[in-house]
Amino acid sequence: MRRCAVAGARRPCLPLPASVTRARAHRSYSVHVQQKKASTAQPQAPPVNDALFATSAVPKAPAPRPDPYALVAPQLKELRETLLNLLGSSHPSLTEIAKYYFLHPSKQLRPLLVLLFSQATNGLGSGWYIKKWAADCEGAGGRAEELDQPLTRADVLNDWNPSMPDNTASFSSSFSLRPPRPPHQPPLPPPFPPSLHIPAVEAPAALLPTQLRLAQIVEMIHVASLLHDDVIDKSPLRRGAASAPAAFGNKLSVLAGDFLLGRTSAALSRLGENEVVELIASVIANLVEGEILQLKAVHADALGLAGLSPTVGQDNWNIYLQKTYLKTASLMAKGARAAVVLGGCKEGEVWKEAAYAYGRNLGIAFQLMDDVLDYEAGDATLGKPGGADLQLGLATGPALFAWEEHPEMGPLIKRKFEQPGDVELARDLVRRSSGVERTRDLARAHADKAREVLSVLPDSDAKAALEVLTERVVKRTS
Ligand code: FPP
Ligand code: MG
Numbered sequence: 001m002r003r004c005a006v007a008g009a010r011r012p013c014l015p016l017p018a019s020v021t022r023a024r025a026h027r028s029y030s031v032h033v034q035q036k037k038a039s040t041a042q043p044q045a046p047p048v049n050d051a052l053f054a055t056s057a058v059p060k061a062p063a064p065r066p067d068p069y070a071l072v073a074p075q076l077k078e079l080r081e082t083l084l085n086l087l088g089s090s091h092p093s094l095t096e097i098a099k100y101y102f103l104h105p106s107k108q109l110r111p112l113l114v115l116l117f118s119q120a121t122n123g124l125g126s127g128w129y130i131k132k133w134a135a136d137c138e139g140a141g142g143r144a145e146e147l148d149q150p151l152t153r154a155d156v157l158n159d160w161n162p163s164m165p166d167n168t169a170s171f172s173s174s175f176s177l178r179p180p181r182p183p184h185q186p187p188l189p190p191p192f193p194p195s196l197h198i199p200a201v202e203a204p205a206a207l208l209p210t211q212l213r214l215a216q217i218v219e220m221i222h223v224a225s226l227l228h229d230d231v232i233d234k235s236p237l238r239r240g241a242a243s244a245p246a247a248f249g250n251k252l253s254v255l256a257g258d259f260l261l262g263r264t265s266a267a268l269s270r271l272g273e274n275e276v277v278e279l280i281a282s283v284i285a286n287l288v289e290g291e292i293l294q295l296k297a298v299h300a301d302a303l304g305l306a307g308l309s310p311t312v313g314q315d316n317w318n319i320y321l322q323k324t325y326l327k328t329a330s331l332m333a334k335g336a337r338a339a340v341v342l343g344g345c346k347e348g349e350v351w352k353e354a355a356y357a358y359g360r361n362l363g364i365a366f367q368l369m370d371d372v373l374d375y376e377a378g379d380a381t382l383g384k385p386g387g388a389d390l391q392l393g394l395a396t397g398p399a400l401f402a403w404e405e406h407p408e409m410g411p412l413i414k415r416k417f418e419q420p421g422d423v424e425l426a427r428d429l430v431r432r433s434s435g436v437e438r439t440r441d442l443a444r445a446h447a448d449k450a451r452e453v454l455s456v457l458p459d460s461d462a463k464a465a466l467e468v469l470t471e472r473v474v475k476r477t478s
Helices: 018-025 036-041 051-057 074-087 092-099 109-121 128-136 208-234 242-247 250-269 275-301 314-342 352-374 396-407 410-416 420-431 435-458 461-473
Strands: none
Touching: 036 208, 074 092, 074 208, 074 250, 092 242, 092 250, 109 208, 109 314, 109 352, 109 461, 128 208, 128 435, 208 242, 208 250, 208 275, 208 314, 242 250, 250 275, 250 314, 275 314, 314 352, 314 396, 352 396, 396 410, 396 420, 396 435, 410 420, 435 461
């Protein structure tokens, strides 16, 4: 029999009445609860005097809509700070590169999605009580400090991470046989019969330590992909500073990306949820598939993939949208779904389908807008002049739509804008077409779909913030 850490008594971790567990969530050190003070960062509406409105017949002002970033600002800050602890290595320069992109501010859109979807759905899944119990109960594997502890012997797993000196084995002598550890006996889970579960979103909003760790994992994977991408694209700049390849060289940048994926894999397995491991592992494969699809569209001959090269035609739209999903939307869709699975949503429950559909639509809208911005002004902070995609040989939404109005675009797309004057001509054809506006409309249609999907969720601040995000994505200017 194991001790229940929160109650401190030697007894199985048994369920308490709902009123008690809700009250306890406020002081739990394991389940992160959105405290009142955390929400002070949100824009505050002036106090509403209901009685006054009742007598004066003035229509009631709509509830202020939460700013998505402000709603989870303390958690985003915490995860940024603690993420660096996952990246220590025996090689200082490897550590330096692995941390490099985390030192410049990013949009943190992927972690934001994980946190907001967690808050919007925690309490709904029929396995929520077990997940909440695991976050509270010593030895059940879901507490924040347990996620930092290796499952395998520390000196075997972490040889070594200087940020975790207790888990580090010395190399000054040969490695001797160690006594085996006593087998781990997990505590008994509480016997909640599923029939007692009434889906209701946790109030105040709650986040599990596993979900915070997942938010870090998705950002690490994103950064690993950028380290590789900047080598492939030969980008000199990233977020207004020298890119990792420009600062450290190609080889170290690729290795740092691989190192991040290694640390990510260990962190992922500690979440203790095979479905989440499978989802996130498939995202890594998707990112590579998306990059290959894009490379193939441009460099098929050089890569020996000429036989697989797409023919110019309707295929281009399918390939473009498939690439957009694989490179951008997959991480958002599966990251959000994984967050909901960690909150105890089981197969057959709609919440994780909503997370996937939302993330997929939002991710595609986000990338379509990226492709619009590339034509409109470029992105100086990313070192991209306007039309940078054309220079890379890429036909994105605006060029594909322009082709429908100007057939002369077809040959340019087919030869990847590689002849002198092609890029300028293609840019002009896009300007003289409705390509940019139609791409923006397509982005809006995906963002609207993402918003619509949210209607299956109960109202909450997190849901309102996710709605705001669908509007922000299509209005963004950088
Ligand atoms: C940015 O694209 C890049 C990506 C979204 C993904 C790149 C994926 C790989 C290089 C495959 C390897 C993946 C891993 C996980 C190691 P972009 O060039 O359109 O955007 P940018 O302007 O920000 O560079
Ligand atoms: Mg790039």
